[in-house]
Amino acid sequence: MFKGLHPIQYGGREVWPLIEGAKGIAASDHMSAGAWAAAGGIGTISAVNADSYDEQGQIIPQIYHARTRPERHKELINYAISGAVDQIERAYDIASGRGAININILWEMGGSQTILREVLERTKGLVTGITCGAGMPYKLSEIAAQYQVSYLPIVSSARAFNALWKRAYSKAPEFLAAVVYEDPWLAGGHNGLSNAEDPKQPQAPYARVKALRDTMRVCGISDSVPIVMAGGVWHLEEWNDWIDNPELGSIAFQFGTRPLLTKESPIPQAWKDRLMELEEGDVLLHRFSPTGFYSSAVRNPFLKALESRSERQIAFSGEAAGDHQSLLDVGVNGRNNLWVTEGDLIRAHEWVKQGFICTLKTPDNTLVFVTPEEMQAIRKDQAACMGCLSQCNFSSWSETGKGMTGRIPDPRSFCIQKTLQDIAHSDNVENNLMFAGHSAYRFKKDPFYSNNFVPSVKELIDRILTGK
Template sequence: VVYEDPWRAGGHNGLSNTENPLGPEDPYPRVLALRQAMRGFGLDDTPIIMAGGVWWLEEWEDWIDNPELGPVAFQFGTRPLLTTESPIPEAWKQRLRTLRQGDVYLNRFSPTGFYSSAVNNSFLQELQARSERQVAFSAEPVGTHVVPYGVGARKREVFLAAEDLEHAQNWEAQGFTEAMRTPDSTLIFVTPDRAREILADQADCMGCLSECRFSNWSQRGPSYSNGHKADPRSFCIQKTLQDVAHASGPDQDAVMDNNLMFGGTNAWRFSTDPFYSNGFVPTVGQLVERICTGR
């Protein structure tokens, strides 16, 4: 049984709605509760694999040969990224060396609807800024939403609160002139180039992810729609993962900065672990040997 720590593992994480994304919990009592539940089903000797946040095994000494936990193993997902056999682009490997603590964080922009752990680069910063330039609107004048505002080329009328109209006008003055509707009856404000990119990505949807937030495609007939508007606050995950995984040539650094880079929250330790000093990149065999020392 794999226990993937929802705060420390890289990529998409199974953080529930009852858990605080900003408040990591100690994995030990959670894994102990898992073992106790497993023992209720006679699974005393089934190994539990700890995944997420594992860097040095010596930091997990109290887990190993612990009769309370039973048999355990450990999964390494981030450290093998920086090996000679790793297929990720060279620019990705070099970027890992520059990370500092806090540079990998949980975000909820993914079209899956799940939290994911990724490098805080220009890609994520643009998504964050996109969501911050957001106001609620109403199709009809109601409550404080009584100020008319025209959306799109046809200037179709919606209604904003007076203070939100001021925000919208300020964003427009900064060049964010395109208002895009979200499924939550809000408008986000982006540049014309960004709006064209978002619409093009949505039009090019390959249907890779049923119930995708960024498109309204669903694998379920007869309409093959999830019944929601496509959400411009998200992104095409197929496009960005292809781009970041296959970057080559002189623009690799720019590709790394402007696409989704998954990583465990411990990825910053590449810059502090002496094993990687002086630009050393181990083979997978050398990494395994190092791990077996406890470091």
């Protein structure tokens, strides 16, 4: 029998311990977050280049006019600030004093601290808390304390939280409202897998969350501070033994994928339709993201093309050495100083016959074979970089120092800003990155969604509270 949930105190009011997971660019906006809060939960606006609106209420396209990356980076920051402020104000109005409104940022997004400070300055009294991951956000607690809001760091291990606590969070413990455990093998979007963890060997979340609670106790953090389980949460009855469990302390639950398929969800209809078609295994944990982090997304043609591109890859040497005794004579535009293995030379000739006649160097001393059209598109996207990340593997942008990472651009990756803007504002779901959690296949199997039923956010939360 499902135990049922109890409301918790957050932001000075009772709310359900149900958090809407933020979903990148324009996939979690004021409509979904406001409705989630109005239903008594904690709605979350993605403050990652959120949409802003003109006087007629139409979305303002984020078009970049500057000629240089540093100038385009300034444009991006201005878009991000105005968009987040617009979304927060609208969500707050929808919530009408119920629930709570959080904002989410990626610490490794370009200009994250500038954007966060300016957004909080312009929305005083409207934001209850900040969730933040994708990196080690040491400054998060300091910024939260400055603006008197809660912070909810997103971590994937007890070790990561311990490092954050010792370096920074212990100085502002009163604003720590919860710790979000985002399971790196189950959650959608960017995941916090460490180099010591095997992406192909998932670990059960219970032991990892218990280890996190044990670490929090050593740090002197009360059991009343919830750990938020994020990733793989669908029916709460499946997590019955987590509720009121003295080993784990207070537990809340985050839903990132299920809110995508609601009436208030802002994603295009084609995206919603695609979610209803997914089978188990259709979501891939991969490392193509220009952030350098692992991430999980639907294995559509966009992702399959990246997989294929990486498979058309060979190592090279600037001189004949070891097994590299064959001179590469295709795909190098007359250059004759690249040496490869005999087997790789045979593979290269086969790829050229298939039309992959161009090569691009990677930061790892390998070559990838691409078509002329692919090469042109890659170079165009790299040149158009606007610095949406603090450091970008795809374009070699860095917002620090000289504006470059010092590594050559990686053609095995992609422009994440371009593809996420496109999928959020068009029906082109097959040729763009489609983030999703690994439980997304359950839309097709769950009787709640039978006959193509799409619930309102309120109907979804009411259903979740039954354990289903």
